[in-house]
Amino acid sequence: MGSRYGRTIRKREEKVLVVQRAKHGCPVCGKKNVKRKANALWICNSCGAKFAGGAYAPETAVGETVRKFLEGQQTK
Numbered sequence: 001m002g003s004r005y006g007r008t009i010r011k012r013e014e015k016v017l018v019v020q021r022a023k024h025g026c027p028v029c030g031k032k033n034v035k036r037k038a039n040a041l042w043i044c045n046s047c048g049a050k051f052a053g054g055a056y057a058p059e060t061a062v063g064e065t066v067r068k069f070l071e072g073q074q075t076k
């Protein structure tokens with residue numbers, strides 16, 4: 001009981017990990033060099049800007065795109 005549900009959750013977590021590992025656009029310099037440093041802390045490797053964002057993606061226009069991407073995957 002619950003094994004099918006657990007598998008679905010794990011699949012979704014894999015998608016989130018892919019987004020977390022992906023490089024995101026920097027709102028300061030615009031370069032795609034932003035990496036997740038901590039839970040909601042993001043740092044740009046190009047200009048060194050640090051900013052708080054979402055836990056899984058920066059709260060920027062790029063983050064919006066990522067969120068739409070994730071929502072699209074989940075409704076599949």
Ligand SMILES: [Zn+2]
Nearest residue numbers: 026029044047
């Ligand atoms: Zn930057």
